[in-house]
Amino acid sequence: MDQTSRTTLRKLAAAAVFLGVATPVTHAEKLAVEKDALKLGFIKLTDCAPIVIAKEKGFFDDEGLQVEVTAQSNWKVLLDNVITGNLDGAHMLSGQPIAATIGIGTEAHIVTPYTLDLNGNGITVSNSIWEQMQENDPDLDSDTPEHPISADALKPIAEELLAEGKKLQMGMVFPVSTHNYEIRYWLAASGIHPGYYSKTDVAGRTDAEVELSVTPPPQMPATLEAGTISGYCVGEPWNQQAVAKGIGVPVVTNYEIWKNNPEKVFGVTRKWADENPNTLVAVTKALIRAGKWLDETDASGKLVNREEACRILSQPNYVGADFEVIKNSMTGTFIFQKSDVQDMPDFNVFFKHDCSYPWYSDGVWFLTQMRRWGQITEAKPASWYDETVKKIYLPEVYKKAAASLIEEGNLTDAELTKTEDGYKPATTDFIDGLGYDGRKPIEYLNSFEIGLKDDPSLAGK
Amino acid sequence: MAVKYKLLKAIDISGLSFLSPVVRLVTGEEPAKQVREIGRFIVVPVVAFLVFLWLWSVLAPKHKTKAGEVPTPTVVWDAAGGIWRFHERESAKESAYQLTGPDREEKLTAARARLGELDALEAGAKEQLDAAEASSKERFDAIVAPSKAAHEQAQATARQSRRDRTAALREKASAAASSPDERSALLREMRAADATAEVEKAKVDALKDAYAEAQEVAFPQVKSARNALTRLAEERQFLVKYIDMLSDNSREAKVAVAKQKLDEATAAYDSAAPDADLYKLGGAVLKRQELLATTEASQYAKPWTLPKQIVRSLLCVFTGFLLASVIAIPIGILCGLSPTFMAATTPFVALFKPVSPLVWLPIIMIIVGGFMPDPENHWLVVAFGKVPFIKDYKIDPMFLSSAITVALCSLWATLVNTALGVASVDKDHMNVARVLRLGFADRLLKIVIPTALPLIFAGLRISLGVGWMVLVAAEILSTSEGIGKFVNDMYTNGSSQSFAQMFVVVFIVGIIGMLLDRIMVVFQRLVSFDTAQAAI
Known part of the structure; x- marks a missing residue:
């Protein structure tokens, strides 16, 4: 140790004695936020947890923010409220900032510095469809069938209906939602065509063998029971609700369709982000702490805070569903049938697996799916995917927030996501085993059996 | 007397x-x-x-559906209690945030003591729940076991016999290749085997349904034990947050920290050496002052609770009602006075009167939104934000859209009644007025309006009733805070309490509607000359 640092140490020690305090962590300067009273929107789904927890556990307070959290009735209203400024920011579908920015549906430049969670969705089919699937595949006719369940047993049902001139009806929550892409992926992986979007067909039913329609999440179980749809893809607690009420059987979770797939993000408008840069960092800091709190485990790997989180989420002004129902999926189990309860510790991930970092590769995956199903109507070169996602995902804000948390002692360096180019390594963790590398979108698009394909020469452009 | x-x-x-x-x-x-x-x-x-x-x-x-049970009066009463508890707790947090000095200490001690008591209570409730669950599990197994065994056995037998039949038929098929007779016999047998399989399947399905039905059995004591535990857990949740608002996160504590920081910054600025960066230090002082001011003015971000939502709904309905009256009464008077004007207005009344609020609202939301591109800084919102009582109820574009929808749907009754009232003014009165050479204003104020008043008020009474009905629908659609938003939230919650909470709203809306009607009846009778009984 050289002379200067030794003197510094001595000075610090003296200062500590002088102040009469022995704080283990040095509190960094609170950010000068541009706006201290915020209004954030959410949809009543358990994956809004980081926002709710950041409020209830005082993480927003620590950043000097007074946050009002208000439930929105559907994704369209939520997005409109963010765009018009009624809300400062909101819990959004991963596809929403992307679609809004590139102009699918309502056009507005939305950005995201934070991924709220991974996984957390499921596909549920009605009891009668489940029985028919069991007839088609006797292996499913068991109290504990083997998972993951593919759509193979569903294919004959869809074909039979087609022969009668009808189409199997299924529900998803929003045209640019993860649910739409997941149910499409699941169906297409078994050779069932879910239909293309085009400039004239905004319902996405061209060539469809199964027709998908939009139903708001809370109305899914009722719509299923009424027989309007025969199955749906939705987030929690609406799959477990179907089990609890005995109206349907969840057959597959999105964790099984794509292991650790990005689900919801925290979105604000570009304009808001430009006007309130420090506030955005402060919000991100609070969200990172909330995510970390949600994923805290004890030595045996048990999630220790989830029960409390479920209690908070079951308050009527938050998710509001019964504690027992929320608890089912949030505490690491998933009930497929009353007789089939599976351990799924990663069904809801809020922090681990570098969850909260805004990965470019996640955004590119959604772009490829939008192109695959024709929501992006024109072929685009590979470079366009990269440029577009860099306009929407803000890892620099995340990094700033994380650095500030490390300085305060609320985050360790080991927990920090480390990446060079912001893309996750290539993976084959899909239900059909196809490989995905975010740096090669065109190759990925062309690897699907069902889906629009682009000129391979676009890969180099 | x-x-x-x-x-x-x-x-x-x-x-x-x-x-x-x-x-x-x-x-x-x-x-x-x-x-x-x-x-x-x-x-x-x-x-x-x-x-x-x-x-x-x-x-x-x-009456039981899979979506939930129809709540009984007791359950609804409990739900009303739950709604009220939520309101009280949120109000307690709000006041806790602002408490200072000994009051705060006192509440803090009480809350901590209660939290201590909760440990034992919760442990007891948990034990009870575990016991209830264990005993119900046993009973459940006992109830379900026979039907489960029956189903499984039938399933196994059916599979076995099907396999046997298939094997036998295959054997026959390989042997029966020679004569046409044998071939047709084989076909018959195959058809018979299919029919038998169908019958067997029906039997298995019936047993499966019985098994599923047996699983539906409910255990009320488990439910009540769980509810008891939930109530305690909710109280703990509240107390933890409440204590936080009373201690570390109280405004007093935050202000103290902010003050200390300001003092430090001021001291640094005052005692800085002349060669120090005074500009930077001064900036720090100013920033600290600003932070202190915002902390002192900060409020607990309280979620909307039903009582506050009711007041906002009332505000909204009266805004809409006022707007409707301001539009409908003058037009109605003009219609009554001039048959030509009446003829010009009739098509609009006929065309727009039947339009549902659910159609008006989205249209109005677009129009209002167009006038308010930046709602927070719009002059109207800013102006409302300065009115003492109203500022607590956040007047935003959604509120205005709902109010305008209420106005559009409710103004017709007033308009038509006013026109009718004015048109039915006695000709003799008008002739007298002409003889007396009364001016237009005098005729209007001394003859026309007084005569038409009872009918105008009858119209206003209908308008207010319609407005109140329309408002709840408008709020559901616009998610403007109010009773409608509450109903929508409870519906989306889909918890076991949701239906009961919506029943509570039915009574609240009904009682308020009744009170509003009574108020209008009083006005109507005060201006009426006749003594006819007001309709109920």
């Missing part, structure tokens, strides 16, 4: 005529007749309501 007649007059004007026999009975006027009247106008309605409650509590549990 004078008091009695004053009282009877007041009762008459307020339209609460069922009370007058009581007053008459007390003053000893024709007791037998009064008792009969009381029987008819007070006892009968009360009995009818009690019968309704009884029927409800008997019939509700019999």
Whole structure:
């Protein structure tokens, strides 16, 4: 140790004695936020947890923010409220900032510095469809069938209906939602065509063998029971609700369709982000702490805070569903049938697996799916995917927030996501085993059996 | 005696005529007749309501759907208690945030003591729940086991016999290749085998349904034990947050920290050496001052609770009602005065009157949104934000859209009634006015409006009733905070309490609607010359 640092140490020690305090962590300067009273929107789904927890556990307070959290009735209203400024920011579908920015549906430049969670969705089919699937595949006719369940047993049902001139009806929550892409992926992986979007067909039913329609999440179980749809893809607690009420059987979770797939993000408008840069960092800091709190485990790997989180989420002004129902999926189990309860510790991930970092590769995956199903109507070169996602995902804000948390002692360096180019390594963790590398979108698009394909020469452009 | 007649007059004007026999009975006027009247106008309605409650509590549990149970009156009452508890707790947090000094300490000690008590209570409740669950598990298994075994066995037998049949048929098929007779016999047998399989499947399905039905068995004691535990856990949740708001996160504590930081910054600025960066230090002082000011003015971000939502709904309905009156009364008067004007307005009234609020609202939201691109800084919102009482209820574009929708749907009754009232002014009165050479204004104020007032108020009363009905629908669609938003939130919650909470809203909306109607009746009778009974 050289002379200067030794003197510094001595000075610090003296200062500590002088102040009469022995704080283990040095509190960094609170950010000068541009706006201290915020209004954030959410949809009543358990994956809004980081926002709710950041409020209830005082993480927003620590950043000097007074946050009002208000439930929105559907994704369209939520997005409109963010765009018009009624809300400062909101819990959004991963596809929403992307679609809004590139102009699918309502056009507005939305950005995201934070991924709220991974996984957390499921596909549920009605009891009668489940029985028919069991007839088609006797292996499913068991109290504990083997998972993951593919759509193979569903294919004959869809074909039979087609022969009668009808189409199997299924529900998803929003045209640019993860649910739409997941149910499409699941169906297409078994050779069932879910239909293309085009400039004239905004319902996405061209060539469809199964027709998908939009139903708001809370109305899914009722719509299923009424027989309007025969199955749906939705987030929690609406799959477990179907089990609890005995109206349907969840057959597959999105964790099984794509292991650790990005689900919801925290979105604000570009304009808001430009006007309130420090506030955005402060919000991100609070969200990172909330995510970390949600994923805290004890030595045996048990999630220790989830029960409390479920209690908070079951308050009527938050998710509001019964504690027992929320608890089912949030505490690491998933009930497929009353007789089939599976351990799924990663069904809801809020922090681990570098969850909260805004990965470019996640955004590119959604772009490829939008192109695959024709929501992006024109072929685009590979470079366009990269440029577009860099306009929407803000890892620099995340990094700033994380650095500030490390300085305060609320985050360790080991927990920090480390990446060079912001893309996750290539993976084959899909239900059909196809490989995905975010740096090669065109190759990925062309690897699907069902889906629009682009000129391979676009890969180099 | 004078008091009695004053009282009877007041009762008459307020339209609460069922009370007058009581007053008459007390003053000893024709007791037998009064008792009969009381029987008819007070006892009968009360009995009818009690019968309704009884029927409800008997019939509700019999109607079960998969989406939930129809709540009984007791459950609804509990839900009302739950809504109120939520309101009280949020209010407690809000006041806790602002408490200072000894008051804060006192509350803090009480809350901590209660939290201590909760540990034992919660442990007890947990034990009870575990015991109830264990015993119900045993009973569940006992109930379900026979049907499960039956189903499984039938399934296994059916599979086995199907396999046997298939094997036998295959064997026959390989042997029966020679004659056409044998071939057709084989086909027959195959068809018969299919039919047998169908029958077997039907049997298995019936057993499967029985098994599924057996699994539906409910255990009320588990439910009540779980509810008890949930209530305690919710209280703990509240207390933890409450204590936080009283201690570390109280405004007093935050202000103290901010003050200390300001003092440090000021000290640094004052004692800085002349060669120090005074500009930077001064900036720090200013920033600290600003932070201190915002902390001092900060409020607990309290979520909307039903009582506050009710007040906002009332504000909204009166805004819409006022708007409707301001538009409808002048136009109605013009219509009544001039048949030509009436002819010009009729198509619009006929065209727009039947339009549903659910159609108006999205259109109005777009129009209002167009006028308010930046709602927070729009002059109207800013202006409302300065009015003492109203500023607590956040007047935003959604509120205005809902109010305008209410106005658009409710103004027709007032318009039509006003026109009718004005048109029915006695010709003789008008002739007298002409003889007296009254000016237009005098004619309007002294003859036309006084004559038309009873009908105008009859129209206003209908308008307010319509407006109140429309408002809840508008709020559901616009998610503007209010009773409608509450209903929508409870519906989306889909918890076991949701239906009961919506029943609570039915009564609240009904009672408020009734009160509004009564108020309008009083106004109507005050301006009426006739003594006709107000309709109920």
